[in-house]
Amino acid sequence: xxxxxxxxxxxxxxxxxxxxxxxxxxxxxxxxxRATRPKEARAVVVVGSAREPAGLTYLANYMPPSAPAxxxxxxxxxxxxxxxxxxxxxxxxxxxxxxxxxxxYHPRLGQGVAEVLAERGLDGGSLLTVGARRAxxxxxxxxxxxxxxxxxxxxADEEFTRLRRRKRPRELRVMREAAGILAAAKLAxxxxxxxxxxxxxxxxxxxxxxxxxxxxxxxxxxxGADGSLRPYQGxxxxxxxxxxxxxxxxxxxxxxxxxxxxxxxxxxxTGVDRSIxxxxxxxxxxxxxxxxxxxxxxxxxDLANLLSEHAGExxxxxxxxxxxxxxxxxxxxxxxxAPGDVLSVHVRTANGAGTxxxxxxxxxxxxxxxxxxxxxxx
Amino acid sequence: MSTEAHAERxxxxxxxxxxxxxxxxLLYSDAAHSLLSMDSVWWASGFKPLGxxxxxxxxxxxxxxxxxxxxxxxxxxxxxxxxxxxxCADLPGALATWRADCGIGxxxxxxxxxxxxxxxxxxxxxxxxxxxWRPGDRVVEQVARRRDAAEMRSAEEATLLAEQGYEYxxxxxxxxxxxxxxxxxxxxxxxxxxxxxxxxxxxxSQHNRAVHQPTERILERGDVFLAEIxxxxxxxxxxxxxxxxxxxxxxxxxxxxxxxxxxxxxGFGACRPGAEVPAVVRAMDSVIAxxxxxEYCRPPYMRARGHALSLGSTLPGDITxxxxxxxxxxxxxVLHPNQYLPTSGYLxxxxxxxxxxxGARLVSSGYGALDSVGG
Numbered sequence: 033x034x035x036x037x038x039x040x041x042x043x044x045x046x047x048x049x050x051x052x053x054x055x056x057x058x059x060x061x062x063x064x065x066r067a068t069r070p071k072e073a074r075a076v077v078v079v080g081s082a083r084e085p086a087g088l089t090y091l092a093n094y095m096p097p098s099a100p101a102x103x104x105x106x107x108x109x110x111x112x113x114x115x116x117x118x119x120x121x122x123x124x125x126x127x128x129x130x131x132x133x134x135x136x137y138h139p140r141l142g143q144g145v146a147e148v149l150a151e152r153g154l155d156g157g158s159l160l161t162v163g164a165r166r167a168x169x170x171x172x173x174x175x176x177x178x179x180x181x182x183x184x185x186x187x188a189d190e191e192f193t194r195l196r197r198r199k200r201p202r203e204l205r206v207m208r209e210a211a212g213i214l215a216a217a218k219l220a221x222x223x224x225x226x227x228x229x230x231x232x233x234x235x236x237x238x239x240x241x242x243x244x245x246x247x248x249x250x251x252x253x254x255x256g257a258d259g260s261l262r263p264y265q266g267x268x269x270x271x272x273x274x275x276x277x278x279x280x281x282x283x284x285x286x287x288x289x290x291x292x293x294x295x296x297x298x299x300x301x302t303g304v305d306r307s308i309x310x311x312x313x314x315x316x317x318x319x320x321x322x323x324x325x326x327x328x329x330x331x332x333x334d335l336a337n338l339l340s341e342h343a344g345e346x347x348x349x350x351x352x353x354x355x356x357x358x359x360x361x362x363x364x365x366x367x368x369x370a371p372g373d374v375l376s377v378h379v380r381t382a383n384g385a386g387t388x389x390x391x392x393x394x395x396x397x398x399x400x401x402x403x404x405x406x407x408x409x410x
Numbered sequence: 411m412s413t414e415a416h417a418e419r420x421x422x423x424x425x426x427x428x429x430x431x432x433x434x435x436l437l438y439s440d441a442a443h444s445l446l447s448m449d450s451v452w453w454a455s456g457f458k459p460l461g462x463x464x465x466x467x468x469x470x471x472x473x474x475x476x477x478x479x480x481x482x483x484x485x486x487x488x489x490x491x492x493x494x495x496x497x498c499a500d501l502p503g504a505l506a507t508w509r510a511d512c513g514i515g516x517x518x519x520x521x522x523x524x525x526x527x528x529x530x531x532x533x534x535x536x537x538x539x540x541x542x543w544r545p546g547d548r549v550v551e552q553v554a555r556r557r558d559a560a561e562m563r564s565a566e567e568a569t570l571l572a573e574q575g576y577e578y579x580x581x582x583x584x585x586x587x588x589x590x591x592x593x594x595x596x597x598x599x600x601x602x603x604x605x606x607x608x609x610x611x612x613x614x615s616q617h618n619r620a621v622h623q624p625t626e627r628i629l630e631r632g633d634v635f636l637a638e639i640x641x642x643x644x645x646x647x648x649x650x651x652x653x654x655x656x657x658x659x660x661x662x663x664x665x666x667x668x669x670x671x672x673x674x675x676x677g678f679g680a681c682r683p684g685a686e687v688p689a690v691v692r693a694m695d696s697v698i699a700x701x702x703x704x705e706y707c708r709p710p711y712m713r714a715r716g717h718a719l720s721l722g723s724t725l726p727g728d729i730t731x732x733x734x735x736x737x738x739x740x741x742x743x744v745l746h747p748n749q750y751l752p753t754s755g756y757l758x759x760x761x762x763x764x765x766x767x768x769g770a771r772l773v774s775s776g777y778g779a780l781d782s783v784g785g
Contacts (some may be wrong), residue, residue, distance in 0.1 A: 034479050036460050039443045039609045039642070045623035046590070083442040084528075097623060098446070119709025125613075125622035137710075165530040173529030236602055243594030260484035263460060267606035267643055 033283050033294065033347065033378065034356055035251035036263035040097055041082050045248060047093055047129040048289055051209070054131035056202050060195075061091055064162075065107050067191045074157040076188070077145055078103040079176075081167035086353040088163070089290045090196055094130045100167050102141050103132070106152045110134050114144045141172075142179025149183070160188040193358050197350060198372030203291065204395065204404070207352070207374060210247065210293035211393065211405035214286040217242035217250075218297050225280040225299045231255075234280050234299075235264050247286035251355070255281035255389065259382040279303060281387045283378070285355055292355045293405075294376050296389035303386065310379035310390040313342055317377055318392055321348070321401045325361075325369045339363045342379070351376040351393065371398050411456045411644060415560040416491040419454055424467060426553045427520040432544055434514045435467040436505065438523030438535070445609045445640060445647050446717060448724050450522045450550050451475075452645050457490035458606065462501055462531075464523075465492065468512045476504050502531075502538035509540060516540025522550040554723035556740030561722050562764065564646035565742055568605065569762055569773045572639045572650045575600045575608075579639070583783050585631050585656060589614055593624035596639070605641035609649075612637050614656070618756035620710075621748065631657040631784065636758045638748075645721030649744040650774055651760030655782040666754035667780040673697040673747040674759050674777065677715060681745065681763060681770035687726055687733035691715045694747050695731075703751055712749035719743055719762065741765040742773070 064076060079102050080088030085095040092103050092113055101115035112134040116122035120137035127135060138144025149155075159180065165187070168176060177185060199207070221238035229237065231254045239250045252264035257278070264282075285294040298304065320334040339346055340363045348361040351374055359367035359375075369375070373396040380389045393404035427435045439451035441459040451465045452458050461478035463486075468474070475492035477483045483497035498504050509519065521543050527535055557565070575596055582595045593612040600608045612624045614633040621636040629635065633656040640649040653667060677694035694715050695707040706712070716729035719742060726735035729745065746760025762773040 037443050039607045046626045121620045121710040124619040166528055168529050170527050170529045170532035240598045265606040266601040266604040
C-alpha cells in the first residue's frame with residue numbers, strides 16, 4: 033500500500049548486529065557482483081535517497097535522511113560510501129549504523145565516485161549503476177553522468193531487483209520480528225477502540241506501542257465513514273479531525289531495522305455485513321498464489337480471475353525494505369511470482385453500510401506459499 | 411486555508427506567470443515531503459499529496475488537480491480548492507491531454523517543481539509538457555516568499571505545538587530511556603496535538619559530535635540531550651532547537667550554551683530587510699570567534715546558521731556564509747547557531763523568526779534555555 037511519505041524517514045537509525053551482522057552485507061554485495069558478472073562491469077555504483085533508499089539500505093545499512101548517498105563497490109577492494117551533509121558532520125553517527133569503513137563526503141557525488149575509481153586504478157570501462165535514475169533529480173543525474181563521462185554507465189536495476197526479491201534467511205527473521213511488533217500494535221489499536229477511542233486515537237495507540245516495541249517508522253491509513261482512506265496524521269482536514277467513536281478499519285505498517293510488516297484491522301467484526309466479509313476472498317487469493325503465477329496467463333488464471341473479479345478490492349505486492357515493492361500483481365500489469373518473494377495481500381470491501389479489511393503476509397515457497405508469521409493475520 | 415486565502419495565492423501565481431510571459435501554470439509534486447523544499451501543489455491547492463500529483467492553472471483560471479494513487483482522489487476532492495480533481499494512473503499522459511485541451515504551447519507554460527522530478531520520470535514529462543516550457547521554480551518561490559496571513563497562522567500554531575511538545579519531552583526524558591523511546595513519545599504526542607508531520611532529531615551523549623536521528627542509545631546521567639523539534643501545521647514547518655542536561659549542567663556547559671545564546675541574539679539583531687545573509691552569519695560567527703572558537707565555525711563542526719522552512723517558499727535558503735540572498739520582509743526561517751564546541755560538544759540553540767519591516771520577530775514565545783532534568 034502507498035502511504036504518506038514522512039518528512040523524516042527513520043529506518044536504519046540503528047544497526048542490530050545480532051540480527052544483521054556485517055558479513056550479511058558483505059555477502060549481499062558479493063551476490064550483486066556475481067549477478068552482474070555477465071555485464072563485465074568494473075564497479076557497481078548504488079545510489080539512494082530519502083524517497084528511494086532501498087538499494088543503499090540493502091547493501092550498506094544506510095538510509096539517507098535527506099541528500100542522496102552513493103555506494104561505490106569495486107570487486108576486490110574496500111567499498112566506499114559517500115553520505116551526509118555539512119562536510120561530514122554526520123559521519124560519527126553514520127559510522128555507528130553502517131558497516132562500510134571508507135566513509136566520505138563530497139558535495140558533488142559524481143566527482144567523488146570518479147576520485148574513488150581513480151584511486152582504485154579504474155580510468156575507464158563500464159560501471160553498473162543501481163537506483164541512480166530513480167533516486168536522483170533529473171538535473172543532479174545529468175551532472176552525475178557528466179562527472180563520470182570517462183566510463184560507460186550500464187543500468188543494473190533489474191538484476192538488483194531480482195536479487196532483492198528473494199529474501200534471505202536473516203531478512204525473513206527481521207521481517208518476522210517486525211510482524212511481531214505490529215501484532216502487538218494491532219492489539220493495542222483494538223483495545224483502544226474497544227475502550228471507546230475513535231479510529232485516530234486507536235491508531236495513535238498502535239503507533240505508540242509499535243515504536244516502544246522497537247519499530248522505527250510507523251504508517252497508517254484510516255478508513256473514514258464514507259469508505260475513503262485518510263493518512264494517519266494530525267491537523268486540519270485529517271483523520272484526527274474526523275475522529276469519533278465507531279468502527280475501526282485501518283491499514284497499519286511498522287518498520288523494524290529497515291524492513292516493513294503490514295496488516296489491516298477491522299473492529300468490530302461482529303458489525304460487518306456478511307455480504308462484504310473480505311475473508312473468503314482473502315483465502316481464495318492466498319490459495320491461488322504460487323511460483324510462476326502472474327506473467328503467464330495460463331498458469332495465473334485463478335489469480336488473474338480473482339483479481340479481475342475483485343478489481344479495486346484486492347492488492348498483491350511484494351514487501352520488504354519497501355512497503356510496496358516488486359512483484360506487483362494486478363490485472364493490468366502482473367509480475368511473475370517467484371520463490372523467496374514475500375507478498376502482502378490485502379482485501380478491502382465496502383458497501384453503503386460499512387467497510388471491512390483483511391490481509392496476510394506470505395512467503396512464496398517452491399510449490400506454493402505459507403504465512404510469513406503466525407502473529408499478524410486477519 | 412480559507413477559500414479567500416487560496417484565491418489570493420492563485421491570483422499572485424497567475425500574475426507572476428503573466429509577468430514571465432506564460433499563459434498557464436503547472437505545479438508538480440513527487441510527494442517526498444521535505445522541511446527544506448517547497449511543495450507547490452500543496453501550497454497552491456491545499457491538498458497534501460500522498461503520491462505524485464500535479465495542479466494546472468489554465469488560461470481561464472480553472473484549477474485542475476491530478477492525483478495518484480487513484481484511490482486518494484476522494485480526499486483531494488474534500489480538502490483541495492481545485493475546480494476539478496482527476497484520479498490518475500498516467501500523470502504525464504493526463505498533463506499532455508490537459509495542455510492540448512487548453513490549447514497551450516509548451517512555451518506558454520510556466521512549470522514549477524521540476525527540480526523534484528527524478529531522472530527516470532523527467533523524459534515522460536518533457537514529452538507531455540511540450541518543447542520550450544518555462545522552468546518556474548524561482549518565480550513560484552518568489553511569489554510564495556512573502557508569507558501570507560494563513561501561512562503565518564500555521565507557523566505560529568506549529569511553533570506552539572513545538573513548545574508544548576518540548577514541555578512534554580521534559581516529562582518523559584529520564585536516565586534509562588532510549589533516545590528512540592523519547593523521540594517516539596514526542597512524535598505521537600505531537601500528532602495527537604494536531605501536527606501533520608514532524609521532523610525530529612533527538613540524540614544524546616556525554617559529548618555530542620552532532621545532532622542526528624534517534625538511536626537505541628540509553629540515556630545516562632551527565633548526557634546532553636539535543637532536540638530539533640519541527641512539527642508542521644497545514645504543511646508549514648517550524649523548528650525549535652533545544653539542549654537539555656540529564657542532571658546538573660557543569661559550568662563549562664552553561665558557559666558554552668551562553669555563548670551560543672549570545673550568538674543567536676546577535677544574529678537576530680542583524681536580521682532585517684535588505685541584510686545580506688552572509689552578514690547575519692558573520693554577526694553570529696564573530697561572537698563565537700571572539701570567545702576563541704572561530705575555527706569551529708565551519709563544517710564539519712556546524713552546517714548552517716539556519717534555514718528556511720517549507721511549506722511555502724524556501725527562500726532565503728540556508729543561512730550560510732556563501733549565500734547570495736538578501737533578507738526580505740516576510741521571510742520566515744529558523745535561526746540557529748547549532749554547533750560543536752570542544753568544551754561542551756555539539757549544542758542546539760535556535761528559534762523560528764519572521765522578518766518584519768523593522769527587523770526580526772521571534773515566532774516562538776521566547777528564547778530557549780539550557781534545561782536540566784533528573785538532577
